[in-house]
Amino acid sequence: MIRTVFRMMLVASLKDKITLFYALLFPLLLMAGLGYCFDSPEYRQRLLIGVIALGTLFWAVQGVAFQVYGQRNKGVYKLLKLTPFPTVSFVLALTLARTVIGLIINAVILLIGAPTFGIAISFSGVIQLLLMLVGGMLCFTCLGFLVVNFSRHEGQINMLSNLLQIPMVFGSGAFYSLSAAPEWLARLGKCFPFAYFVEGLQAAAKADIRPWGVSMVIMLGFAIVILVLAALTFRWNPDREPGLRMRKSGAAG
Amino acid sequence: MNQVLLKASGLVKRYGSKSVVNGIDLEVREKEVVAVIGPNGAGKSTTLDMILGLKRQDAGSVTYWRDDYKASVGVQLQSTPFFPGLSALDNLKLFAAFHKRRLSVEEGLRVLELCGLRDAARTEASRLSGGQQKRLAIAVALVHEPKLVFLDEPTAALDPRARREIRGLIRRLAESGASVVFTSHDMEEVGKLADRVVMIRSGKVLAHGTPEELPAQYGVANLEELYLKLTEEAAI
Numbered sequence: 223m224i225r226t227v228f229r230m231m232l233v234a235s236l237k238d239k240i241t242l243f244y245a246l247l248f249p250l251l252l253m254a255g256l257g258y259c260f261d262s263p264e265y266r267q268r269l270l271i272g273v274i275a276l277g278t279l280f281w282a283v284q285g286v287a288f289q290v291y292g293q294r295n296k297g298v299y300k301l302l303k304l305t306p307f308p309t310v311s312f313v314l315a316l317t318l319a320r321t322v323i324g325l326i327i328n329a330v331i332l333l334i335g336a337p338t339f340g341i342a343i344s345f346s347g348v349i350q351l352l353l354m355l356v357g358g359m360l361c362f363t364c365l366g367f368l369v370v371n372f373s374r375h376e377g378q379i380n381m382l383s384n385l386l387q388i389p390m391v392f393g394s395g396a397f398y399s400l401s402a403a404p405e406w407l408a409r410l411g412k413c414f415p416f417a418y419f420v421e422g423l424q425a426a427a428k429a430d431i432r433p434w435g436v437s438m439v440i441m442l443g444f445a446i447v448i449l450v451l452a453a454l455t456f457r458w459n460p461d462r463e464p465g466l467r468m469r470k471s472g473a474a475g
Numbered sequence: 476m477n478q479v480l481l482k483a484s485g486l487v488k489r490y491g492s493k494s495v496v497n498g499i500d501l502e503v504r505e506k507e508v509v510a511v512i513g514p515n516g517a518g519k520s521t522t523l524d525m526i527l528g529l530k531r532q533d534a535g536s537v538t539y540w541r542d543d544y545k546a547s548v549g550v551q552l553q554s555t556p557f558f559p560g561l562s563a564l565d566n567l568k569l570f571a572a573f574h575k576r577r578l579s580v581e582e583g584l585r586v587l588e589l590c591g592l593r594d595a596a597r598t599e600a601s602r603l604s605g606g607q608q609k610r611l612a613i614a615v616a617l618v619h620e621p622k623l624v625f626l627d628e629p630t631a632a633l634d635p636r637a638r639r640e641i642r643g644l645i646r647r648l649a650e651s652g653a654s655v656v657f658t659s660h661d662m663e664e665v666g667k668l669a670d671r672v673v674m675i676r677s678g679k680v681l682a683h684g685t686p687e688e689l690p691a692q693y694g695v696a697n698l699e700e701l702y703l704k705l706t707e708e709a710a711i
Contacts, residue, residue, distance in 0.1 A: 226572035230558070232564055237560030274599040297556030301615070304527055305573035312573075459529070 223307070224315055231319035238289055245281035245327050249273040253335055256397070266339040269444070271423045272396035273335065274328050278358050279387060279416060281324045286316070286366030287379045299458035309458065313367070321359045328355055343427055350426035350434050357438055358419040361445035365415075367452040372464045390416035415444035477505035478540060480623050480654055481526065486533035488521050488678075496521050497678040498535070501656075503623065508645070508655045510669035510686075512605035512662070514608060514706050518678040519658045520553060523627055539623075548619035553628055555608040557600035563587060563611050564596040567618055583618075590614040591640050606637045613641065617648070624648060626657040630664060642668060662699040672698065674705060681705045 236242070253273045257266060273289045293299060302312060332351075336343060343351065365386065373379045391413020393400075411417040422437030457464065481503040488496040496518040503509050511519050524530040526537050527550060541547070557566045558593060564583050571578035578586075587593050590610040595603055600611060609629070616624055629645070630638040638661075645668050648655055659665050665672055666686045673683045682689060686698055695701045 223572040223575050223577070226568060226577065230561060230569045230572075233565065234560040235560050292559050294561060297552065297554045298558055300529060300552065301550065301556050301570070302573060303529065304545060304548070305551045306543065306575060307573035430681070 224311055227307070227312060227315040228319055229416045231316045232322065234318050235285075235289065235316075235323050238285065239374075240288075242323075242327075245277050245285065245324065246330065248280070249277035249331050250334065252276070253331070257339060267341050267427060268424070269330070269397065269398075270341055271333040271420065271427055274331055274355070275358070275394070275416070275420045275423055276391065276394050277327060277331060278324060278355060278419070279362055279390070281327065282320065282359050282362030283366040283369060283387060284379070284383045285456070286320055286363050287370040287383060288376070289316070289320075290367060291373065291379060294457065295460045297460070300314060303458050305399055309456070310453075313456075317360065317363045320363060321356060324359045325352070325355060327361065339419065341427070344429045346431075347426055347429035350429060350431070351423060354419065354422040354438060354441075355427050356439055358415075358422075360418070361415050361441055361448065364445055364448040364452050366450055368455065369453040371452060374464065381465055382436065386414070387416075390414040393417060394420045396420045415441045418444070477507065479504055480540045481537070481656075483522075483526050483535065486525050486537070487534035488518070488525060488530065489533050489660045492708070495678050496532075497523065499675065499678065499680055501673060501680075503654055503656055504623045505622075505654055506649065506652050508649045508657070508668055508670045510665040511656065511658045511675060512660070512665055512672060512702065513675035513681075517675045518560045519675055520627060521678075522675070523625060523656075523658070527625065544623075546619070549616035549619065549624040549667060551569050551609075551612045551616040551626045551629055553631075555605075555612045557608070557611065557615075559601055561594060561609075562597050562604065563600050563602060563614075564573040566611065567614055570615045571618045578618065586614050586618055587611075589617070590644065591637070606633045609633060610637065610641070613644065621653060623654045624656070626655065628658050628659050628660070630659065630661065638664075656678075662697070662702055666698050674702065676706050 253269060256269050260269070304310065369382045369386070371378060373382055389410055393407050393414065394417040418437040418441040422434050422441060425434035425437060454466065479502055483499065483501040486496050487494065488498045503677050511522070513519050521530060525532045548630055558569060561569065564580070567583045567586060568578045584593055584596055587596050590613055592607060592610050592614060600608065603611060609632070613626065613629060616626065620704065630641050633641065642664060645657065647654055669686055671683065672686055672689055674681045682693070684692060690697050690701050693701050693704060695704055
């Protein structure tokens with residue numbers, strides 16, 4: 223049965239055209255724009271990895287947050303709760319569907335970006351890249367669930383996502399080296415999983431296994447913590463206040 | 476006597492100091508159609524929510540005939556929740572999967588036809604008209620052939636033709652041996668469909684019995700008069 227649910231979540235995610243635009247067209251335009259302005263070969267490799275990382279972050283955090291918000295507010299989770307299907311299996315199916323689409327989007331960006339910028343990645347590098355993308359996708363999808371759990375309306379999804387994404391991107395070295403940046407910015411970046419994701423992707427592009435492994439372990443550690451927080455605060459009912467507390471006021475129907 | 480499928484005893488729900496459900500008892504037996512009626516804000520939906528486990532009761536208990544009852548219970552809520560981006564048929568298949576059933580296209584179309592929606596099978600659920608969405612919500616409730624079905628105002632906001640179709644559907648459900656609990660404001664509908672009526676006001680059961688015996692018991696001509704009489708008395 224989980225296959226049917228997975229397939230349907232795949233279809234539903236593909237119909238989400240706004241986040242598809244964000245995840246595919248925006249990174250491609252960013253890559254073309256910055257690639258045109260900065261044409262050094264070293265920067266172009268950083269740019270390609272940065273664009274893939276940013277696309278993954280947007281697709282996973284905001285994408286899942288808006289999709290879950292839409293489903294929750296339609297009341298479908300209420301109905302889901304009335305069936306014998308475990309919520310955790312549903313969340314897993316949705317996450318897997320979005321991970322598959324996210325991987326395809328990144329493959330497209332990589333297939334366009336690598337030959338355009340003349341970047342060669344070894345076979346083992348591609349495997350490492352793929353594994354890092356899966357890990358990142360899972361970690362940031364959990365973050366997307368956490369964001370929507372604490373959002374009362376769509377505006378708050380944007381606000382909370384930006385509150386997390388902006389320091390993550392600026393403190394990560396995704397598009398520039400942090401060596402010349404203030405130390406506090408690099409330290410701030412290390413408080414979030416995105417910096418390790420970017421480092422892992424950069425190491426994968428060079429097929430450098432040791433830093434890749436360290437980044438992967440730290441990022442998965444973040445993923446576990448975020449997953450636990452997301453599970454503890456998950457709201458199937460849109461009427462429930464964010465957090466663990468139950469609503470205290472209401473009217474009879 | 477038929478088996479008891481659901482027994483709710485002494486249900487209480489409070490929001491702060493305000494009690495919205497005050498010790499409601501409800502029993503549903505196999506092959507029985509029970510109508511829960513009462514004015515807006517009487518506590519009908521809150522009672523259903525507690526019975527379904529969507530709201531936690533402050534006191535009282537709910538017991539089903541078996542522990543894994545969810546696989547045999549179908550629910551149509553007042554709202555019409557569907558997965559955005561999916562067609563009517565895909566939503567049906569998805570909810571069938573939630574009930575651990577694999578639904579073929581033919582089976583799905585058959586259920587949609589039963590609810591008068593075969594032509595709209597490939598239409599995105601969110602693009603259906605209000606009446607069609609209500610019928611799809613009922614189709615979702617029936618997709619796994621449940622033994623006990625809850626329908627919260629199934630004919631509200633429907634045109635006369637759609638109302639007639641839904642009433643026919645409830646009748647066929649009852650004939651097929653399913654038990655149905657439904658809420659309604661239409662006393663004529665209640666009189667035609669229900670085996671038993673439970674009238675609620677201010678979170679309490681005011682009266683219960685068959686649609687035939689209730690008016691006679693209170694010395695009125697029909698259910699509508701009884702409804703007006705009891706809800707007025709309770710309001711005084």
